[in-house]
Amino acid sequence: MNPEQQSRSRTVSVNPATGEIIGYHPEDRVDDLAFLLAKARTAQKSWAGLSFRERARHVYSIRDAIVSEADRIAEIISRDNGKTRIDALSTEVLPAAMAATYYAKKAGVFLKPKKLGTGNILFFNKKSHIEHVPYGVIGIISPWNYPFAIPFHEIAMALMAGNAVLLKVATPTQQVAKLIREIVGAGNLPEGLFHLVNIPGSVAGQAFIDTGIDKLFFTGSVPVGKKLMAAAAPKLLPLSLELGGNDPMIVCQDANLYRAAAGAAWAGYSNAGQSCGGVERIYVEKDVYAEFVAILGKITESLTYGADTDGSVEVGSITTPGQLQTIRKHLEDALAKGAVNSYFSKKLKGNSEGFFFPPTVLENVDESMMTMQLETFGPIVAVARVENIEEAIEKANRSNLGLTASVWTRNRKKARAIASRLEAGTVSINDHLMSHGLAETPWGGFKESGLGRTHGYIGLEEMTQTRVVVDDAMPFVQKNMWWYPHDKSVYAGLLGGLHFLYGKKLSLRFRGLRKLLPIFMRTFRKSR
Numbered sequence: 001m002n003p004e005q006q007s008r009s010r011t012v013s014v015n016p017a018t019g020e021i022i023g024y025h026p027e028d029r030v031d032d033l034a035f036l037l038a039k040a041r042t043a044q045k046s047w048a049g050l051s052f053r054e055r056a057r058h059v060y061s062i063r064d065a066i067v068s069e070a071d072r073i074a075e076i077i078s079r080d081n082g083k084t085r086i087d088a089l090s091t092e093v094l095p096a097a098m099a100a101t102y103y104a105k106k107a108g109v110f111l112k113p114k115k116l117g118t119g120n121i122l123f124f125n126k127k128s129h130i131e132h133v134p135y136g137v138i139g140i141i142s143p144w145n146y147p148f149a150i151p152f153h154e155i156a157m158a159l160m161a162g163n164a165v166l167l168k169v170a171t172p173t174q175q176v177a178k179l180i181r182e183i184v185g186a187g188n189l190p191e192g193l194f195h196l197v198n199i200p201g202s203v204a205g206q207a208f209i210d211t212g213i214d215k216l217f218f219t220g221s222v223p224v225g226k227k228l229m230a231a232a233a234p235k236l237l238p239l240s241l242e243l244g245g246n247d248p249m250i251v252c253q254d255a256n257l258y259r260a261a262a263g264a265a266w267a268g269y270s271n272a273g274q275s276c277g278g279v280e281r282i283y284v285e286k287d288v289y290a291e292f293v294a295i296l297g298k299i300t301e302s303l304t305y306g307a308d309t310d311g312s313v314e315v316g317s318i319t320t321p322g323q324l325q326t327i328r329k330h331l332e333d334a335l336a337k338g339a340v341n342s343y344f345s346k347k348l349k350g351n352s353e354g355f356f357f358p359p360t361v362l363e364n365v366d367e368s369m370m371t372m373q374l375e376t377f378g379p380i381v382a383v384a385r386v387e388n389i390e391e392a393i394e395k396a397n398r399s400n401l402g403l404t405a406s407v408w409t410r411n412r413k414k415a416r417a418i419a420s421r422l423e424a425g426t427v428s429i430n431d432h433l434m435s436h437g438l439a440e441t442p443w444g445g446f447k448e449s450g451l452g453r454t455h456g457y458i459g460l461e462e463m464t465q466t467r468v469v470v471d472d473a474m475p476f477v478q479k480n481m482w483w484y485p486h487d488k489s490v491y492a493g494l495l496g497g498l499h500f501l502y503g504k505k506l507s508l509r510f511r512g513l514r515k516l517l518p519i520f521m522r523t524f525r526k527s528r
Contacts, residue, residue, distance in 0.1 A: 008026045008027050008028075008029070009026075009027045010024045010025060010026055010027065011024070011025040011026075011027055011171055011174050011198055012024055012025075013025065013080060013172075013173075013174050013175045014172075015079045015080070015082070015354075016081070016082035016172075016317045016318065016319050016320065016354055016355045017079075017082045017306070017307035017308065017316060017317035017354035017355075017356075018307050018351065018353060018354060019353050019354065020079075022079055022080065022175055023174065023175045023178070025174040025177075025178065025198055026198070027198050027199060027200070028197045028198050028199050029199070030199060030203060030207045030211075032197070033166070033197065033199075033207055033208070033211040034211055034212075036166060036192075036195045036197065037137060037166065037211050037212060037213065039191075039192035039195070040137045040164035040165070040166060040192055040193065040194075040195060041136065041137060041164065042192060043164055043189075043190045043191060043192035043193040044134070044136055044137060044162070044163060044164035044193065046190060047159075047162060047163075047164065047189075047190055047193055048134050048162035048163075050162075051108075052107050052108030052111070052112070052160065053108065055104075055107070055159060055160055055162070056104035056105070056107070056108075056160065058159070058187040058188060058189055059100050059103065059104040059156055059159060059160060059187060060100070060101075060104055061186055061187045061188060062100055062156075062183060062184055062186055062187040063097050063100035063101055063104070064186070065182075065183045065186035065187075066093060066096055066097045066100065066183060067097055069183070070089065070093050070094075070097075073088070073092075073093050073148065073179060073183070074088040074089040074092075074093050075088075076175055076176060076179050077092055077093075077147065077148050077176055077179075078308055078316070079175065080147065080172075080173045080174075080175040080176045081144060081145070081147055081172075081173055081176065081316075081319050082272065082316050082317030082318065082319050082354065082355065083271050083272065083274075083308075083316040083317070083319075084308040084311075084313055084314065084315070084316045085308055085311055086311065086314075087270055087271050087316065088148075091146065091149065091270065091271065091436075091437065092146055092147075092148040092149040093148065093149075094437070095149050095153075095436070095437035095439070096148060096149050096152040096153070098437070098439055099149075099152065099153045099156050099439040099455075100152075100156050101439075102439035102440060103156045103157055103160045103439065103460065104156075104160060106440075106457070106460070107157075107160035107161060107460055110457040110460050110461065111132040111160075111161060111460055111461070111464060112132075113129050113130065113131050113132075114129060114130045115127070115128070115129045116128040116129060116130065116468075120501070121501075122497060122501070125472055125473045125474040125477070126470055126471070126472060126473070127470075127471045127472075127473050128468055128469065128470045128471070129468070129469055129471075130466060130467070130468055131466075131467040131468070131469060132161070132461060132464035132465075132466060132467075133464055133465045133466075133467050134161050134162035134163045134463070134464055134465075135163055135214035135215045135238075135463065135464065135465060136163060136164070136214040137163065137164045137165070137166060137213050137214050138154070138158040138163045138164070138165050138166070138213065138214065138215055138216075138217065138463065139165075139166045139168075139208040139213035139215070139216045139217065140154050140155065140158070140165060140166070140167045140168070140216075140217045141168045141201075141204055141205060141208065141216070141217070141218045141219070141220065142154075142167070142168070142169050142170060142219055143170050143219045143220055144170035144171075144172045144173045144319050144320065145271060145274040145275065145276070145319065145377075146271070146275075146436075147169055147170060147173035147176040147177070148176050148179070148180065149436070149437075150219055151167055151169060151180060152180065153439070153443075153454060153455060153459075154217050154454055154459075155167065155180075155184065155194070157454065157455075157459050157460050157462075157463050158463050159187075159189070159193075159194075160460065160463075161460055161463035161464050162464075163214075163463055164192070164193045164194065165193070165194045165195070166195050166197060166208065166213060167180070167194070167195065167196050167197070168196075168197050168198070168199060168201075168204045168208070169196070169198075170201060171198075171200065171201055172319055172320055173319075174198060177196055177198065178196075180196065181194075181196040205218065205224065205227070205228045205231065206228075206231050209228070209231050209232055209235065209237055213237075214237075214238075215237070215238045215239070215240070215463075216228065216232065216237060216238075216239050216240070217239075217240045217454065218239065218240070218241050218242070219241075219242040219243075219276075220242075220243065220244075221243060221244060222243045222244065222400075222401075222448050225241040225243040225450070225451075228241070229241070229451075239451060239452070240444075240450075240451065240452035240453070240454060240462055241450045241451040241452065242276065242403075242443065242444060242445070242449070242450045242454070243401075243445070243448060243449055243450045244276040244375045244377075244401065244403065244449060245276050245277060245280075245375060245401045245402070245403025245404060245424075245445060245449050246280050246281065246372075246373070246374060246375050246376075246399050246401045247277060247278060247279055247280055247281070247401075247403055247404045247405055247406075247424070247432075248279075248280075248281045248282070248283060248392075248395070248396035248399075248405050248406075248422075248424075249263075249264060249267070249279045249281070249282045249283070249405070249406045249408065249432060250283050250389065250392045250393070250396060250405070250406070250407050250408065250418060250422075251282065251283070251284040251285065251288065251292055251408045252285055252389060252407070252408060252409035252411070252414070252415075252418075253285040253287045253288045254409050254410050254411060255288070255292075255408040255409050255410065255430075256408070256410060256430070257288060257291055257292050257295055258295055259408070259430065260292060260408040260430075261292055261295035261296040261299060262295075262299060263279075263406070263408070263430070263431060263432050264279050264282055264296055264381055264432070265296060265299045265300060265303070265359070265381075266432070266433065267279040267406075267432035267433035268280070268359070268379065268380070268381035269300075269303065269314075269315050269359045269379045269381075270315075270433060271316070272305075272315055272316050272317060272318050272319075272357065272378065272379050273327075273357075273359075273376070273377060273378040273379035273380060274318065274319060274323065274377050274378065275377075275433055276375070276377075276403055277403055277404040277426070277432075277433055277435070277436060278432075278433050279381055279406070279432055279433070280371065280375070280376055280380070280381065280382065281371075281372055281381075281382055281384070281395075281396070282381055282382065282383045282384065283384050283386045283391075283392035283395055283396060284383060284384070284385060284386065285386060285387075285388065285389065285392070286385050286386065286387055289383075289385040292383075293342070293343075293361065293363065293383055296343070296361055296381070296383070297342060297343030297361055298343075300343045300344065300345060300359050300360070300361050301343055301344070301345055301346070301347075302345075302347075303315055303345045303347065303359050304345070304347040304348075304349050305345055305347065305348060305349070305356055305357075305358055305359060305379075306348050306349035306350045306351075306352075306354070306356055307349070307350040307351060307354055309350055312349070313349050313350070315345070315359055315379055317354040317355050317356055318354075318355040318356065318357055318378065319355070320355070321355055323355075323377060323378065324355045324357060324378075326376070326377065326378070327357050327376060327377070327378030327379075327380065328357075329370070330369075330370045330371040330374070330376045330378070330380065331360070331362075331371070331380060333369055333370040333371070334362055334365060334369045334370070334371050334382070337366070337368060337369050338364055338366070339362045339363065339364050339365045339369060339371075339382070340362070340363050340364045341360050341361070341362055342361055342362075342363045343360070343361040344358045344359060344360040344361065345358040345359045345360075346358070357378055357379055357380075358379070359379040360379060360380045360381070361381055361383060362380060362381065362382040362383065363383055365382040365383070365384050366384075367395065367398060369382070372384075373399070375401065389418060393418065393421050393422065396422055396423075397421075397422065397423045399423075399447070400447055400448045401445065401447060401448055401449045402423045402424045402425065402445050402446030402447040402448075402449050403424060403425055403426070403444075403445035403446075403449040403450070404424050404425065404426040404427070404428065404432070404433075404435065404445070405419075405422045405424040405426075405427050405428075406427065406428040406429070406430075406431065406432040407419055407422070407427065407428075407429050407430075408429075408430055409429075409430070412429065415429040415430070416429070423446050423447065424445065424446055424449075425442075425443070425444045425445035425446055425449065425450075425453075426441070426443070426445075436455070438455075439455060439456065440455075440456050440457075441455060441456050442454070442455050442456040442457075442458040442459060443455040443456075443459070477523050477524060478523060478524060478525060478526050479522075479523055479527075480523060481493065481494065481497075481519045481520060481522070481523055482494060485527060489518060489519060490519055492515050493515050493516050493517075493518055493519030493520070494516075494519070495512075495515070496511065496512035496513065496514065496515025496516040497512065497515075497516040498512070499511065499512030499515075500512035500513045500516055
């Protein structure tokens with residue numbers, strides 16, 4: 001660390017599962033952003049001039065670094081975030097490698113210029129095509145719950161689309177931030193194309209906007225997302241916002257109940273429940289409610305939780321003390337209003353110094369409880385009995401959030417019908433909490449769960465601005481039919497064109513064509 005860095009404030013990284021200090025990181029100053037942005041703009045101009053194939057070579061090198069360092073990456077994520085190493089590998093490292101491969105292969109297909117067909121015979125001479133133009137410098141502000149996978153998808157998309165990147169990773173996971181810089185560095189990108197900045201989250205969004213980035217991708221809370229929209233409005237700065245969910249799961253009476261319960265446990269407890277697309281509310285048809293809850297309860301009580309020191313722990317630590325307080329508050333609120341924590345794990349492994357919370361099943365819940373209204377973001381699943389699917393759909397949609405949802409039934413036709421009525425950006429059938437790992441599927445939500453999409457071809461397009469080029473295939477024509485000079489014949493000819501195209505009677509269409517032809521022929525003549 002040089003003397004200038006030593007004089008700066010430092011961020012301390014702490015393993016939330018053990019309390020161990022695992023790193024110190026100099027903070028950047030907001031004033032540094034202007035310098036970094038200028039470097040990024042210079043590098044982006046040459047980067048945008050490369051072909052998709054040339055950019056892909058760099059991204060493949062980044063992918064290869066992920067593969068070769070997979071075990072170390074999973075270990076660093078686990079220690080910095082508190083999740084288990086299996087969670088880190090399966091939900092962060094593997095999806096990141098798949099994403100790099102997908103975007104490197106597909107960006108050229110999705111973003112290449114596309115011809116547009118002629119929309120009307122009157123404009124047969126107009127040949128149009130769409131071009132996808134990089135924004136320039138993309139700002140990314142990512143959260144601590146998936147500190148590697150979430151920003152990496154967006155980095156890969158931004159680079160393949162021809163942009164430079166300024167990345168701010170959440171303060172609690174700066175060890176992962178440093179790791180991302182190392183892994184991206186393996187791509188041998190042009191100097192200045194990618195920058196990692198460590199500034200406080202409370203000022204990062206405003207600082208990015210004020211400095212002059214070209215688009216901001218933010219993943220975080222609804223209140224912060226709204227503040228960023230307000231801050232961006234004066235500049236009309238485009239935003240992509242992923243703001244979390246309170247995701248419902250509907251279990252039909254004909255579902256495979258073991259699979260549904262096992263899926264609920266995975267989607268509710270993975271990453272200690274700190275998944276914006278995880279299961280929080282479960283609506284089960286009354287005839288199978290007891291059996292479903294019994295299976296889910298048995299799975300829940302069998303799970304181990306604690307510090308993952310030897311790979312045998314199934315549910316890791318909550319990442320921040322503030323989040324642990326939120327989870328406890330939601331549980332206390334539910335119990336005070338009549339809920340029952342009927343099943344929970346008692347298998348805490350190792351020390352009890354970390355921010356641990358046992359996987360928990362809540363029953364006798366109602367819509368007045370915080371855990372049914374807000375994003376708990378912890379290993380609690382609330383299970384409600386419903387009379388029928390209509391009630392389940394109504395309650396599932398009774399939320400200001402709409403990120404993901406799931407339907408569980410053996411009848412796929414029925415599942416698709418239910419899915420079509422759920423107000424969510426992603427609906428999974430007989431699965432949950434996995435679409436984020438599918439690079440081809442767009443990610444984003446309805447209502448206050450966000451704005452815009454990342455991932456897939458839509459995510460790549462969101463990294464670009466659309467330009468249409470309209471070319472005239474007959475440059476020898478002197479003027480268009482509606483150009484000057486004007487007289488009554490021009491009006492009559494244009495009206496005739498309308499009748500020719502859309503007249504109900506054949507005679508009207510023929511009369512229209514006779515009036516259209518004279519002003520069409522005048523396009524070949526010069527006149528005042």
